[in-house]
Amino acid sequence: MDADFADLVEAVGRAVDLAGVAIIALGALAATARFGLxxxxxxxxxxxxxxxxxxxxxxxxxxxxFLVAGDIIRTVAVAPTFASVGVLALIVVVRTFLSFSLEVELENRLPWHPRPGQSA
Structure with a gap:
């Protein structure tokens, strides 16, 4: 695979990771400011x-x-190996579990249950 393409994919993956970290940090800052008000x-x-x-x-x-997207970009786009895909799968499983747990906590219901006031 061309080194320039691999470098580009790595840079894009890092940029997407950076966007994910920025979203978390800025979102935490905004939520904290809103909480203060x-x-x-x-x-x-x-x-x-x-x-x-x-x-x-x-x-x-x-x-x-965004962090999962960055991992996918870097792992799959540049010569994936069985080991790198396995690590990616583990990362995605852990992050999916975290996302599911957060969603349940935020909504105070399981995702497949209708929202209060909605018909099934």
Whole structure:
């Protein structure tokens, strides 16, 4: 495989990883700032805390999607080996479990259950 192509794919993978990290960091910062404002406005701390956790969780979920995409780009696009695909599969399984766990916690329901007020 051409070295220039491999370098380009590696650079794109790193850029996507960087975007994922930036999304998590900026999302955490934005959720924290919103939490600070909400604790002044909302009479109940619990409501502000729940909104904070949801905002932070959404940022983490989106960032994880970018991190998985970066891993896929770097692993599959440049001469995949059985070992590298196996490592990628393990990373995807762990991150998928984290995403699933966060989604359940944020929505307070399993993904295949209808939202409150929705018909099945």
């Amino acid at each position: 909400d604790t002044r406005r909302r009479p109940r701390f619990h409501d502000a805390y729940r909104a904070y956790r949801q905002g932070l969780g959404r940022a983490i979920l989106l960032g994880l999607e």
